[in-house]
Amino acid sequence: MLPAIVQDYTSNEVLMLAYINQVAWEKTLATGQAHYWSRSRNKLWLKGETSGHVQIIHQILVDCDNDTVVYKVEQLGEAACHTGHRSCFYRRVEGDGLVTDGVVVFDPELVYGRK
């Protein structure tokens, strides 16, 4: 299992980090849509399978140690995060706390039927 950093292919904004295994990697290459291995559900996960917000692969980068990849993607539906934010990294460290900067693009209740 390796981490995949997911980056917007135009702005270079980091949208999320997820994990891949051999099956997810091969499905991603074969379909051109980002697939991951869900560690919580322990199954192959087509990102966007519920929301329709799939990630179209534009480029894949591999690191020097062959143990991390970058997926440069076009994020359909504008948001990658299940909270409705564009990026999962919508909070920044400020002093001893976290400040929310990120934009909410959709209402998770409407997209997933639950918060």
Place this chain on the structure above:
Amino acid sequence: MLPAIVQDYTSNEVLMLAYINQVAWEKTLATGQAHYWSRSRNKLWLKGETSGHVQIIHQILVDCDNDTVVYKVEQLGEAACHTGHRSCFYRRVEGDGLVTDGVVVFDPELVYGRK
């Protein structure tokens, strides 16, 4: 142990991925220089301790699940990768192989005294 995605604070280029634990996190916050936990050496690692190419923290982002961070840094010495490339992600998938796109900024032999 959590993954830290390291991004150039101006261009948003992803430079590397490394791992942090509580000690590395606290040293990073206290010093403003990126510290990691070296999984191969099993010790605290100030990035740049050998090369002098430290990473000055400009911003830290935290993801929705509190299990991944982004360090937005100024990379001194221009290169983050021990191979001398600016980014560890200097290769892209092309067909069945990998193509090298990234720029070599320094000669590792001169910086580390070995290839």
